[in-house]
Structure formats: C-alpha cells, structure tokens
Amino acid sequence: MKKQPQITKQTKANLREAFWILYTEKPVEKISIKEITELAGYNRGTFYLYYKDVYDILTQIENYILDKIQEAVMEYLCVNDTFEISKNMGTFVELMQTYSKYSAVLLSDHGDPQFTTRLKEILWPLLNRLFVQTEGYSDYQIELLAEFYLSGILATVTKWNFNSQMTIDQFITFMVPTIFPKR
Numbered sequence: 001m002k003k004q005p006q007i008t009k010q011t012k013a014n015l016r017e018a019f020w021i022l023y024t025e026k027p028v029e030k031i032s033i034k035e036i037t038e039l040a041g042y043n044r045g046t047f048y049l050y051y052k053d054v055y056d057i058l059t060q061i062e063n064y065i066l067d068k069i070q071e072a073v074m075e076y077l078c079v080n081d082t083f084e085i086s087k088n089m090g091t092f093v094e095l096m097q098t099y100s101k102y103s104a105v106l107l108s109d110h111g112d113p114q115f116t117t118r119l120k121e122i123l124w125p126l127l128n129r130l131f132v133q134t135e136g137y138s139d140y141q142i143e144l145l146a147e148f149y150l151s152g153i154l155a156t157v158t159k160w161n162f163n164s165q166m167t168i169d170q171f172i173t174f175m176v177p178t179i180f181p182k183r
Contacts, residue, residue, distance in 0.1 A: 008050075011042065011046065011050070012050050014040045014041070014042070015036060015037075015040050015042065015046075015047060015050065015051070015057065016057060016060075016061060017040070018035075018036045018037075018039035018040035019031065019036050019054065019057045019058070019061075020061070020101070020102070020105075021039060022035055022036060022039065023058065023105065024105055024110075027110070028054055028055060028058050028112070031054050032054070033047050033053070033054060036054070036057075058112065061102060062106065062112065062114075062115045062118070065095075065099050065102055065103065065106075066115070066118055066119060066122060068095055068099075069092065069095055069119065069122055069123075070122050072092065072095060073092075073122055073123065073125070073126050092123075092157075093157060093160075093168050093171065093172065094168060096157050096158075096161055097161055097164075097168070100161045100162075103158065103161065104158060104161060104162055107119075107154055107155075107158045108158070116154065119154065120146070120147075120150040120151075120154070123150060123153070124146050124150060127146075127149055127150070127153075128142075128146070131149075132145055132146075132149055149179070152179065153179070156175060
C-alpha cells in the first residue's frame with residue numbers, strides 16, 4: 001500500500017505540533033513518545049514511521065528553520081556586495097517572526113543551545129562581511145566581536161518577537177543605526 005502524500009504531511013505536522021506543545025512546557029529529555037502520540041491521536045508505530053525519537057523530531061524542526069535562514073543568508077552573500085537594511089535585515093526578522101512559535105522557545109533558556117550556536121554560525125559571515133569591521137583584529141578578538149553582535153541581535157529580535165510593539169520597519173529603523181557603525 002502506497003502512502004498518500006497529503007496524509008503523510010498532515011500526520012507529520014500533527015506529531016510535530018503535539019511535540020511542540022509538550023516542548024514549550026518541559027525539556028526534551030522529559031518528553032515521551034507516548035505523550036506525543038496520545039496528544040496527536042496516533043499510535044507509537046505511526047511516530048516511528050517518521051521519527052527515530054524525540055530528539056529527531058526536535059532536530060528536524062531546528063534544521064528546517066536553520067535551512068530557511070541559511071538560504072536567505074547565502075542568497076545575500078552570493079549576490080550582493082551591499083546589504084539593503086530594510087529588505088535584507090527585514091527578511092531575517094520576518095523569518096524569525098514567521099517561526100516565532102519555534103524561535104521564541106529555541107532561543108530561550110529552555111531551548112536547545114546548539115540551535116543558537118548553529119544560528120550564530122549561519123549569521124556571522126553576513127555580519128562580518130557587511131557590517132562588523134574585523135580587519136587588524138586577532139582571531140580571539142574577532143570571536144569576541146562575533147559573540148557580542150550575534151548574542152545581542154538574537155536577544156533583541158527574540159524580545160521584539162515576543163512582545164512586538166513596533167512593526168518590522170520600525171524595529172529595523174530603530175535598531176540598525178544603533179548597533180552597527182557607519183562604514
């Protein structure tokens with residue numbers, strides 16, 4: 001019997017949603033497959049058709065979000081020598097807002113620290129090339145600059161995303177001139 005793509009897609013989405021509800025309440029290591037499948041309305045066998053374990057479902061969610069951000073960053077690095085703030089920074093902020101249900105948790109103290117590390121690795125080449133001057137600094141000094149900028153940006157976007165009292169354009173107009181020196 002051949003699986004129907006729409007049913008497969010919906011089943012995976014239901015399992016992801018059930019997992020995410022649980023993950024927002026407790027750490028991944030305390031989530032059981034039984035809890036996920038009961039909440040989603042499936043049996044354990046269905047879960048194992050799509051995922052190896054609870055860590056696999058978390059990894060797949062993280063990879064999906066990081067892949068989308070990586071695609072956007074690579075597009076700008078490969079095509080542009082300049083960074084149009086309103087368009088390009090807006091794209092990153094929009095991605096974080098689109099996946100705010102996930103990013104707010106993943107970037108919080110409750111989230112996976114590896115997600116934050118991987119996100120910083122994706123974003124740094126863009127910031128380093130277009131914003132942060134690192135010429136003349138040692139490798140260690142560059143690491144410090146990267147951590148300063150990336151941690152600040154991610155914390156600020158997370159806070160804005162959680163309680164957005166500004167539009168994306170207002171947020172970018174406010175933040176960018178403040179945190180990035182003119183080149």
